[in-house]
Amino acid sequence: xxxxxxxxxxxxxxxxxxxxxxxxxxxxxxxxxxxxxxxxxxxxxxxxxxxxxxxxxxxxxxxxxxxxxxxxxxxxxxxxxxxxxxxxxxxxx
Numbered sequence: 001x002x003x004x005x006x007x008x009x010x011x012x013x014x015x016x017x018x019x020x021x022x023x024x025x026x027x028x029x030x031x032x033x034x035x036x037x038x039x040x041x042x043x044x045x046x047x048x049x050x051x052x053x054x055x056x057x058x059x060x061x062x063x064x065x066x067x068x069x070x071x072x073x074x075x076x077x078x079x080x081x082x083x084x085x086x087x088x089x090x091x092x093x
Contacts, residue, residue, distance in 0.1 A: 036074035043067040 047063035050056055072078035 013016045033074055036070065040067050040074065043070065 028067050044067050047067065049059045050063065051060040073082070
C-alpha cells in the first residue's frame, strides 16, 4: 500500500511541475506580447518624428505599415487570422 501512495505522490509532483512549466510558458508569451507592443510604439514614435521634422512621407508611411503588420502579428486575434488564412490556402484536401 505504501508503494501505491508513493506513486500517487510522484504523479502529483509531476503534474505540478507540468502546470508550472505551462504557467511559465504563458507568462513568457505575455511578456513577448508586451515587448512587441513596446517595439510597435517605438516604431510609431520614430515615424512621427520623421514625418514632423524631415517631411519624408514615404519613409514615415513605411514605418506605419510595418507597425500595423507588427500589431497584427502581436495580437492573438491577428495570429488566429494568419493561421486560418494559411490553413485555407495550403490545407491538404
